[in-house]
Amino acid sequence: SYELTQPPSVSVSPGQTVNIFCSGHELGEKYVCWYQQKPGQSPVLIIYEDRKRPSGIPERFSGSNSNSGSTATLTITGTQAMDEADYYCQAWDSGAVVFGGGTKLTVL
Amino acid sequence: EVQIVESGGGLVQPGGSLRLSCAASGFIFDDYAMNWVRQAPGKGLEWVSGISWNSDSVAYAASVKGRFTISRDNAKNALFLQMKSLRPEDTARYFCAKSIVAAVTTRTTAFDSWGRGTLVTVSS
Numbered sequence: 001s002y003e004l005t006q007p008p009s010v011s012v013s014p015g016q017t018v019n020i021f022c023s024g025h026e027l028g029e030k031y032v033c034w035y036q037q038k039p040g041q042s043p044v045l046i047i048y049e050d051r052k053r054p055s056g057i058p059e060r061f062s063g064s065n066s067n068s069g070s071t072a073t074l075t076i077t078g079t080q081a082m083d084e085a086d087y088y089c090q091a092w093d094s095g096a097v098v099f100g101g102g103t104k105l106t107v108l
Numbered sequence: 109e110v111q112i113v114e115s116g117g118g119l120v121q122p123g124g125s126l127r128l129s130c131a132a133s134g135f136i137f138d139d140y141a142m143n144w145v146r147q148a149p150g151k152g153l154e155w156v157s158g159i160s161w162n163s164d165s166v167a168y169a170a171s172v173k174g175r176f177t178i179s180r181d182n183a184k185n186a187l188f189l190q191m192k193s194l195r196p197e198d199t200a201r202y203f204c205a206k207s208i209v210a211a212v213t214t215r216t217t218a219f220d221s222w223g224r225g226t227l228v229t230v231s232s
Contacts, residue, residue, distance in 0.1 A: 001170060033218040035153070042203060042225065043145075043153065048218035088153050095167050095213045097143070097155035 002093035004100035022089030110134040117226030130187035130204030138182040141207035146200035161210040201225040
């Protein structure tokens, strides 16, 4: 079965830029989306189709996916304390939805 | 405003059954695929099942195939998950999630609205 791999944790200082990576076999050929989940809350879609932002999602969140590679990236620019959360990537493969294991972002 | 509310969770013994329900409002229900996603305590997200806008297409994770059945009632804006032969590893919070597209099996699948979830505990 298809797998998406994320680093378990990442830390960043307030105001800095942080990248969260998601890797999978030929991931560049798939659409990737990203979710933010804060403790005790439901996930929120923040990026879909690699780089599109739903309405209401701040511009400091952006996504990219290498066309011929295996890694997608969520970038948070000017990170704020409120961005501390778990982040999950997600893709579709062979009729099933697959989530990455999640990355805990700590804003120090 | 989109609202999604799950119900039907609870404590059930291994081998038992449970039926989850999801009530949706604030959007045209039969324009979109719907899904169930679960999260075991302290763990990550796991997609469970999805159903297309008109119920013509359904999909299941390998871990639940043959034990769980997804269905929907567009007249009542409702989604269901019938769970049988439950195992301790099925213990999780189950979220109902709205897709951004009508088809269930598509590379553009993403979930833009989620309920708060209902907790299922499988234990003797």
